[in-house]
Amino acid sequence: MPTLVFDGIAYGMLLFILAVGLSVTLGLMNFINLAHGAFAMLGGYLTVAFTQRLGVPFVPAILLAFLATGLVGAVLERLLYRPMYQRSHLDQVLFSIGLVFMSVAATDWLVGSQQQNIHLPGWLQGRSEFGEGALGMGHYRLFIIAVCALLVLGLQAILSRTRFGARLRASVDDARVAAGLGIDVNRVFSLTFAVGSGLAGLGGALGAEVLGLDPSFPLKFLVYFLIVVAVGGTSSVTGPLLAALLLGLADVGGKYFIPKLGAFIVYALIIALLLWRPNGLFSRGGSGR
Amino acid sequence: MLLATDRWRERLIVGFLFAVAFGLPWLMPSRALFVAETASVALFALSLDLVLGYAGIVSLGHAAFFGVGAYAAGLFAKLVMPDPLTGLAVGIAVAALMGLACSLTILRGSDLTRIMVTLALSLLLYELANRFDAITGGADGLQGMAMGPLLGRFEFDLQGQVPATYALAVLFLALLLVQWVVRSPLGATLLAVRDNPLRAAAVGIPVASRLAFAYAFGAALAGAAGALVAQTSGFVSLEVFSIERSADVLLMLVIGGAGWVYGGVLGAVAFKVLNELVAGITPQYWTFWMGLFLLAIGLLGRERVLRPWALWQRPSTKAVR
Amino acid sequence: MxxxxxxxxxxxxxxxxxxxxxxxxxxxxxxxxxxxxxxxxxxxxxxxxxxxxxxxxxxxxxxxxxxxxxxxxxxxxxxxxxxxxxxxxxxxxxxxxxxxxxxxFRSLSPRETLALIVGQQRGLGRRWWGSLAREASVIERADQLLEQFRLASVRDVRTDQxxxxxxxxxxxxxxxxxxxxxxxxxxxxxxxxxxxxxxxxxxxxxxxxxxxxxxxxxxxxxxxxxxxxxxxxxxxxxxxxxxxxxxxxxxxxxxxxxxxxxxxxx
Structure with a gap:
């Protein structure tokens, strides 16, 4: 049982890192970016390429994946995404789902449809058992939790302590007012988009071992990202974090206790949850109007 | 549009096009199955038009109702009785009931929540169909349904001429029905709700029940489309619930123009023909070209990509926002 | 009602x-x-x-x-x-x-807008057959409102224009x-x-x-x-x-x- 909770937390943490960028994008520009998972996939494949082709050690490789995906995000934001902010949600959905399909097909063409494996360094393999098997902690999952916890603390600190964080929060609250206060909302958004994409890439790099990595990744996990944002809301870091943890625990627990139904439990739970509170669990608006 | 009384030209054109379509399976027997499939997905696109074009609900999981209709009709034929029309009615009824129940989830919440919930619903059904493989056949698909003769007289032939005629007839009737409804006073209130729900409520229109109606009606027609595919192909696979299918139908509707009764049908025909052509050249990478097309439509705007020559179609697709 | x-x-x-x-x-x-x-x-x-x-x-x-x-x-x-x-x-x-x-209602004209509201007001809102165009008294009231509010000259223009x-x-x-x-x-x-x-x-x-x-x-x-x-x-x-x-x-x-x-x- 404790093992289950541990695995669920690791999974939830991973989902948070993968989805937090999407939450900010949505909160900041009211932009529905269904292609967020494509950045995660890119991070995963880059890590595979760095470690296996170029012989880069694992930790520098995921850092490189973070930077490279962030860079790609910044470029795409400037070239493709920016004209889309003012468009209808339908246009945004068409645009970004199109991007997803292109990334899936292109990855399939470039590297093939087989699952990719990440070779973990020795110190991340194996697991420690405590209390006669009551709690088994995989070292890699422990590593994921540690990295994600650091990131959460870091993000929280950036948001609440720095000048950029204040600007970002002001822009999320009301972009028009923020622009009136002399904040360059466009630049805030570019930077946030790049960091959000980079985090997705990092999540993809970290998660390849746990979630699996093949060209259908952006489609397979799309609904999970959307759940984190829909349930967690876009007004804080803690909302999506709690939503992601909840989702991770529910998914791991559901698949363990009722393997026959698989992901069914999670979907049913989430739909019921959003029936109850259509604006998410942690939105400021309360139980909806 | 709403108040127009003179429709003879429109009737003439639609009548002529359908006459051609009905002739196709008999003139080109090798293409009969293609006609049957195109008619079925055209009905699917028409059903999404009710949801997106007339109720303004962005859905990424409309395949849920299509799939439910397909499995309901397939299982009914396999386990209960082989009569196609009864099976069609069952498919419609099951999908409509589910649509009505699910309308609760889309009445409240933002576009993002709606996209997520509709997507989750189709995935949920995918999981269900996959796990209960004893009934549904799981990943192997539902096989072994033998269809009875249509109206007790016309056997479903392997070449697909009777199935194609059957699918076209159902599409034609559905089109008449939808046209009838969207031009009625009720349809007018639907347009009002789509354009401005705040104002619609402020003039006394019950917004929630109108949205629920449009959603359930759309679900029923999607169920009919799914039932047609199951019956005319004699096979249902898990793919009926896939996100690709939801995205396909969204693309079809956008190609043809949402908020216009013929948009879905024209878009479906264009999509299927394009699919045949491109898939003939690069079968694997159809997804890529479809993605590029979606991206271009989103980026450049529907009008500019699809109708650069003229805006001959009266209700602008821009109305769907 | x-x-x-x-x-x-x-x-x-x-x-x-x-x-x-x-x-x-x-x-x-x-x-x-x-x-x-x-x-x-x-x-x-x-x-x-x-x-x-x-x-x-x-x-x-x-x-x-x-x-x-x-x-x-x-x-x-x-x-x-x-x-x-x-x-x-x-x-x-x-x-x-x-x-x-x-x-x-952005995609409708003033005349369509008013006809649909008058229709709704007269209990036609749930009728799924027929056309508002055939309801003479509804059209009459809508046209009367168009006159009263000086909208007759723009009655068929989309409201977003x-x-x-x-x-x-x-x-x-x-x-x-x-x-x-x-x-x-x-x-x-x-x-x-x-x-x-x-x-x-x-x-x-x-x-x-x-x-x-x-x-x-x-x-x-x-x-x-x-x-x-x-x-x-x-x-x-x-x-x-x-x-x-x-x-x-x-x-x-x-x-x-x-x-x-x-x-x-x-």
Whole structure:
């Protein structure tokens, strides 16, 4: 049982890192970016390429994946995404789902449809058992939790302590007012988009071992990202974090206790949850109007 | 549009096009199955038009109702009785009931929540169909349904001429029905709700029940489309619930123009023909070209990509926002 | 459907108010936007609600019409408690509003808009067959409204292509198409250019006398020209009430308006 909770937390943490960028994008520009998972996939494949082709050690490789995906995000934001902010949600959905399909097909063409494996360094393999098997902690999952916890603390600190964080929060609250206060909302958004994409890439790099990595990744996990944002809301870091943890625990627990139904439990739970509170669990608006 | 009384030209054109379509399976027997499939997905696109074009609900999981209709009709034929029309009615009824129940989830919440919930619903059904493989056949698909003769007289032939005629007839009737409804006073209130729900409520229109109606009606027609595919192909696979299918139908509707009764049908025909052509050249990478097309439509705007020559179609697709 | 609720006859000489609120309250988190407002609109009233920006005027309209749920208190229409009634049911009972920012059906023309609303008003809204075009009496009423509101020349133009003044006129025409007995006008001339203003003022003056009107407005010229009773709202609560002359002379009202620098009382 404790093992289950541990695995669920690791999974939830991973989902948070993968989805937090999407939450900010949505909160900041009211932009529905269904292609967020494509950045995660890119991070995963880059890590595979760095470690296996170029012989880069694992930790520098995921850092490189973070930077490279962030860079790609910044470029795409400037070239493709920016004209889309003012468009209808339908246009945004068409645009970004199109991007997803292109990334899936292109990855399939470039590297093939087989699952990719990440070779973990020795110190991340194996697991420690405590209390006669009551709690088994995989070292890699422990590593994921540690990295994600650091990131959460870091993000929280950036948001609440720095000048950029204040600007970002002001822009999320009301972009028009923020622009009136002399904040360059466009630049805030570019930077946030790049960091959000980079985090997705990092999540993809970290998660390849746990979630699996093949060209259908952006489609397979799309609904999970959307759940984190829909349930967690876009007004804080803690909302999506709690939503992601909840989702991770529910998914791991559901698949363990009722393997026959698989992901069914999670979907049913989430739909019921959003029936109850259509604006998410942690939105400021309360139980909806 | 709403108040127009003179429709003879429109009737003439639609009548002529359908006459051609009905002739196709008999003139080109090798293409009969293609006609049957195109008619079925055209009905699917028409059903999404009710949801997106007339109720303004962005859905990424409309395949849920299509799939439910397909499995309901397939299982009914396999386990209960082989009569196609009864099976069609069952498919419609099951999908409509589910649509009505699910309308609760889309009445409240933002576009993002709606996209997520509709997507989750189709995935949920995918999981269900996959796990209960004893009934549904799981990943192997539902096989072994033998269809009875249509109206007790016309056997479903392997070449697909009777199935194609059957699918076209159902599409034609559905089109008449939808046209009838969207031009009625009720349809007018639907347009009002789509354009401005705040104002619609402020003039006394019950917004929630109108949205629920449009959603359930759309679900029923999607169920009919799914039932047609199951019956005319004699096979249902898990793919009926896939996100690709939801995205396909969204693309079809956008190609043809949402908020216009013929948009879905024209878009479906264009999509299927394009699919045949491109898939003939690069079968694997159809997804890529479809993605590029979606991206271009989103980026450049529907009008500019699809109708650069003229805006001959009266209700602008821009109305769907 | 007409009014379901027959006005209660209390047998008193004073006619009962058509619309009344009792200690109405609305809180957003810690902020009190509407603070214990008790308001009473008489039949056939020309009642104005004024107050500086942020006084909570539009919030009050949203509470009256049911767009926002109330935190405490009650709303009575014809002495029937409608506090929990959804928006569209209040309209069916004869309370209709206009919006500060025009809320139109973008893809429809003025004629289609009015025909659909008149149809809805006459109980056709659930009919799924036939066409509004064949309902002669509906079309007749719609055309009559188009004339009355000087929209006949643009009757077939999509509303998102209309000039601003015409949009404001259509906004009021829509409300009147609902056959209101109580009409809430939320800043009808806000932002209207001077040239088109007169047209709107004239149509306002020509509104049927039996319709009770609550006018929310910043424009003091319009307020004092139009209304026979004024309520002043400040910080969500009622500061003063009375006839225009009394309000104009009230030192507290003067203080509020001179303080905010927006006062041009006559």
């Amino acid at each position: 007409g009014s379901l609720a027959a006005p209660f006859d209390k047998g008193s000489a004073v006619s009962a108010p058509v619309l009344r609120t009792e200690r109405l309250e609305k809180r957003f988190g810690g902020i009190v936007a509407t603070d214990s407002v008790s308001l009473s609109i008489a039949p056939g009233a020309r009642h104005a609600l004024i107050g500086p920006n942020g006084a909570g005027k539009t919030t009050l309209v949203n509470l009256l019409t049911g767009v926002l749920p109330v935190s405490a208190g009650a709303v009575y229409l014809d002495e029937v408690d409608i506090t929990r009634l959804p928006v569209h049911r209040r309209v069916a009972r004869g309370m209709v509003r206009t919006f500060q920012i025009s809320q139109l 209309l000039a601003y003044g015409k949009r404001r006129l259509l906004e009021i025409a829509i409300a009147l198409a609902c056959e209101p007995r109580v009409l809430l006008l939320d800043e009808p001339v806000a932002g209207v250019p001077a040239g088109e203003r007169e047209e709107i003022l004239q149509t306002l003056a020509a509104l049927p006398a039996q319709v009770s009107i609550l006018l929310i407005e910043h424009d003091m010229e319009l307020v004092f020209g139009f209304s026979r009773f004024i309520t002043v709202l400040v910080n969500g609560s009622v500061l003063a009430e009375g006839e225009p002359a009394a309000i104009a002379a009230d030192p507290r009202v003067k203080a509020v308006y001179l303080g905010s620098g927006a006062g041009h009382t006559p």
